[in-house]
Amino acid sequence: MKIAGIDSCPLGWVVILHDYKKFSFEAVKSIDELMELHPDLNRVFIDIPIGLSSIDFTRTIENKLRKELGNRSSTIFTPASRKAIYASDYDKARDINKRVLGKSISIQSYNISKKIKEIDQFMVYKTDELEIYESHPEICFKYLNDLDVIQTKKSTKEGFEERFQLLKQHYPQLEKLYQNIIQTFTKSKVKPDDILDAMVLCVSNLKSSPSGLNFIEDEHNIDEKGIFIKVAY
Template sequence: MIKSKNYKCVGIDVCKGKWVAVALMEKSFEVNKFNSIEEICDKYENADSIIIDIPIGLPENIDHIRPEVEARKYLKGKASSIFNVPCRQAVYSENYTKAIEENKANFKVSLSPLSYAICKKIREVDEFLNKVPKWKNKLLEGHPEICFSKLNNGQAVLENKTKPEGQQRRLEILKRYYNESDLVIDKYLKDVPTRKKIDDVIDALVLAVSGVIGLENKFETMPKEPMKDRRGIKMQMTYGKIF
């Protein structure tokens, strides 16, 4: 169970074109939807940790190494949850056809519709970090499935996160560390009554919990010695150390 005092840790995930953020404090929590990453960072400027499920640190050629290959090796049985990150040139392309051309030119591979679908959000965060450089390497990338595995004795959670059994399994794991996990979900559903999809807020919650654990035990990254992209942003996935 979380023991840190006087903390404020934020987890963020994409939520139907917007963002959902969970903020955990010693005696309270907040869960809200936001229109932009800038809104979240303004609200939680003094957070002790702020971790987001979006690629941060973008490669521009095949020599720029991101954590995806290592993450897939680690997440045995769940490697499909790690998608290929487009090159920065593709992220800034005007349409899917141009994005494929840029990815082929710089990575020698095409770009799947799944990877392209998240380009708008990747670009939003990348533009924000370029605009407000104090957030570089302060707003950190994390992957929920990596965090869940760390909280689950190093075992990937194989149940589908979009199905009730997968969501219940993840909440069971979260409650070992944060006993108000159900209340976070309940408040989200109360505030957004039309939403029945809760996997996004569960993902945001695990990133916030991982942030608190990182404050207690220290943070680790995948890879341990990450490269920086051309803009000086570390290409890494961050999580709180469990064992």
């Protein structure tokens, strides 16, 4: 079974793969490019919202995710509505989101809308053989860390090392993999914390294989396109 953990990066997407007891990596400009390279990919955990709000449906799972992380809940952001992510510019996105959800969106939220849109479109034409699930790195780190939320920020040296050490405790071979990635791609294309996030998503995906998938769900769990909203860890 070939699985992956995927995170957004300046180049596009950084991907940590696992197949036949071996880790590998890719950095691609698009999900379509990834599928061309790995058409046999079976299951993906990706750090991007899947399933979006609309006039008649409000995505509410962020409330549960924030409770999971306690005082680290600021790492959870509420995505724009579907119509807003398809807007041609930031001002239009803000106006649309106000009409749909009654509130504006931050520039940070708008800046990731292109990636959310890419996955929203991909969900329509992906093959049935590929399972793709929304995930969240800090949630994955919590469950990898015996249910203890990591309090440091991954953008700091201390926070990065704390998380990387935890990953290497489970899979020491990730040390060499990380070195290979940073030797292949500059930080302007793939940032260290992007690699870390893709790694923990892949590890969580891998660890769930023997015991079955684990999800955080909410009552509002099917959007207007029929997409199920649930976060895997």
